[in-house]
Amino acid sequence: MVLTHTTNHSYTHPFPTVTLAFFLRYYSPQLNPFSAHVLSTDTIDSHVDPETGRLYTTRIHLKRSRMPSAIIKLLPASVTGGAGEKSSYVLENSIVDIKEGWMKTESRNLNFTGVLSVTESQHYSATPPDQADVSTLSSAVSRSTSANTWVSTTFSYRSSLGSRKTDKAVNNEENSRGRFGWISGWGAKRIQSSIESIASNKTDDQIIKSRDGMKMVLERLRSNGVVAVLRELNRREGKSAFEA
Amino acid sequence: MSASLAPECNEVKERYDACFLKWYSEKYLRGIGDDNECASMFKDYQKCLKVALKDRKIDKLLDEAREDSKDHDSVHLKRK
Numbered sequence: 001m002v003l004t005h006t007t008n009h010s011y012t013h014p015f016p017t018v019t020l021a022f023f024l025r026y027y028s029p030q031l032n033p034f035s036a037h038v039l040s041t042d043t044i045d046s047h048v049d050p051e052t053g054r055l056y057t058t059r060i061h062l063k064r065s066r067m068p069s070a071i072i073k074l075l076p077a078s079v080t081g082g083a084g085e086k087s088s089y090v091l092e093n094s095i096v097d098i099k100e101g102w103m104k105t106e107s108r109n110l111n112f113t114g115v116l117s118v119t120e121s122q123h124y125s126a127t128p129p130d131q132a133d134v135s136t137l138s139s140a141v142s143r144s145t146s147a148n149t150w151v152s153t154t155f156s157y158r159s160s161l162g163s164r165k166t167d168k169a170v171n172n173e174e175n176s177r178g179r180f181g182w183i184s185g186w187g188a189k190r191i192q193s194s195i196e197s198i199a200s201n202k203t204d205d206q207i208i209k210s211r212d213g214m215k216m217v218l219e220r221l222r223s224n225g226v227v228a229v230l231r232e233l234n235r236r237e238g239k240s241a242f243e244a
Numbered sequence: 245m246s247a248s249l250a251p252e253c254n255e256v257k258e259r260y261d262a263c264f265l266k267w268y269s270e271k272y273l274r275g276i277g278d279d280n281e282c283a284s285m286f287k288d289y290q291k292c293l294k295v296a297l298k299d300r301k302i303d304k305l306l307d308e309a310r311e312d313s314k315d316h317d318s319v320h321l322k323r324k
Contacts, residue, residue: 016273019273020265020268020269020273023264023265023268024265026246027246027261028246038246039247039249040246040247040248040249041246041247041248042248042249042250042253042257042293043257043260043261043264043286043289044290044293044297044306046264046286048272048278055268055272060249060302062249089302089305091306091309096272098272098273098275099275108309110302110305110306110308110309111305113308113309113312117312225269226265226266226269227266227269227270230262230265
């Protein structure tokens with residue numbers, strides 16, 4: 001089973017600024033206080049497709065305890081790695097098309113996938129959803145004057161706990177077939193949907209925090225511009241990457 | 245400044261990040277699409293990061309994720 005949850009939102013900032021805020025949102029807790037749970041951010045791929053001009057970026061974020069504690073409590077330590085290991089790696093793929101005025105992003109957890117896979121998909125656009133079908137020319141005109149950016153966010157939750165694939169993965173990692181006896185068979189589906197619903201109930205809270213974080217980054221960019229914002233952050237941290 | 249998952253890569257990562265953000269805001273967003281500007285910094289950064297990803301077995305997690313998205317959805321990131 002898969003649980004999904006979609007919300008729409010608009011930012012009162014132009015599309016290019018919103019895409020920049022997306023890349024900057026975990027840059028520093030001083031820029032975005034809601035990013036304190038993000039321990040690291042690394043780029044593993046970044047390239048512009050020469051034909052389309054689209055920018056493809058892949059990043060890995062390490063986040064502290066993104067798995068809801070209600071789920072951690074539900075599971076044996078052999079799955080969660082015990083209380084000490086509550087960080088999860090998140091893989092983020094994004095595509096920006098600056099000419100057409102859209103950005104698509106997809107983020108998913110890399111570990112704990114045997115328990116729960118969470119995927120957050122976002123579609124940012126310089127044109128409102130109901131104008132998506134108007135001709136390219138008129139949307140280009142409205143885009144250049146548009147001060148707003150529309151975003152649709154979909155979270156999907158899929159638990160495959162107790163499935164064959166999970167058991168295989170767990171056996172590889174833990175070499176402990178017996179420990180998962182309790183979860184196989186008729187109980188597995190029930191536990192899977194509990195996990196999916198616990199996780200999905202956390203979504204609203206998560207969406208609000210991530211939106212508030214984006215807004216704070218956007219406000220800083222509006223008043224100062226990116227180079228000034230970064231220079232200020234570096235100055236506070238005693239670095240000089242932008243001084244040269 | 246956001247850290248790298250590998251502290252030993254922080255310095256090369258910061259240099260690349262600074263370059264990327266400057267290029268992105270001043271060139272890409274203005275429709276000047278050439279992305280070679282930060283290439284040498286990206287290469288240094290990846291050289292360091294690849295080792296760290298392997299040491300932490302994250303490279304395996306990445307392979308699994310790619311396998312998984314072949315099996316499942318990933319409709320969202322398909323090209324328009």
